[in-house]
Every structure is written in structure tokens, then in C-alpha cells.
Amino acid sequence: MPGDRVISWPKLRTLLGVSRLSMPDAASAKAATGYERGTITPFGSTTSWPVIADERVRGREITLGAGEHGVAVAVDADAALAALDGTYADVTDPEAP
Structure with a gap:
């Protein structure tokens, strides 16, 4: 998602x-992905996860x-979304001032 936006939990749940959705604790995240929280990447994860990117990053680096x-x-x-069989969707809101 763009850096000036935040995840919209209602949009993502829909x-x-x-x-209901929740972020995993650090140990669960590491067990599920092989990466420490804060370093998780969709490439090379121990499990293949759905990849959803905010539609505003389409066509951008x-x-x-x-x-x-x-x-x-x-x-x-x-290219990244194509390689990951990912999806673009409106899943963010502007960051509060």
C-alpha cells in the first residue's frame, strides 16, 4: 500500500x-512465514499466502x-503481483492527519 495510507480493515474483511481479522503475534508470524515480523515478504515464504495490493500501486515501483x-x-x-498471482483491490484509507 502507498506510504500515506493505512489498511482499511472493513474493506479487507469484505x-x-x-x-474478523487480526495480526499474528511475533512467534506465530515467524512460524507461518519463516520471517520475523517487520521483515515478512511474499517472496520465499515457507507458505504461499494470498497477496493483495492496494489498487493505488498499480503501474508503480x-x-x-x-x-x-x-x-x-x-x-x-x-510484475510482482503477476509473479505472486496477486490481486489489486481498494483496501486502504488515507492516513489520518
């Missing part, structure tokens, strides 16, 4: 067809965590 703290990779959003 898209996924669920009534984005940066993704690269599995280590302080390391990121810049990629074309469209």
Missing part, C-alpha cells in the same frame, strides 16, 4: 469474506521487505 531488517527491494508492482 474482500476476503470474513467477519514499490519497495518490499527482503527478509532482513533494514533490507528492501524495489520492484515493479505489476
Whole structure:
């Protein structure tokens, strides 16, 4: 998602067809992905997860965590979503001032 936006939990729940979502604790996140929280990337995860990108990044260069703290990779959003079989959707709101 663009840096000036935040996840819209109601929009994301609607898209996924669920009534509740929560972020995992650090140990659960590491067990599920193989990465520490703050370094999780959709590339190389121990489990294949659905990838949803905010529609506002379509056609842009984005940066993704690269599995280590302080390391990121810049990629074309469209190429990344295609490689990950991801989906674009309106899942964010403007960040509050």
C-alpha cells in the first residue's frame, strides 16, 4: 500500500469474506512465514499466502521487505503481483492527519 495510507480493515474483511481479522503475534508470524515480523515478504515464504495490493500501486515501483531488517527491494508492482498471482483491490484509507 502507498506510504500515506493505512489498511482499511472493513474493506479487507469484505474482500476476503470474513467477519474478523487480526495480526499474528511475533512467534506465530515467524512460524507461518519463516520471517520475523517487520521483515515478512511474499517472496520465499515457507507458505504461499494470498497477496493483495492496494489498487493505488498499480503501474508503480514499490519497495518490499527482503527478509532482513533494514533490507528492501524495489520492484515493479505489476510484475510482482503477476509473479505472486496477486490481486489489486481498494483496501486502504488515507492516513489520518
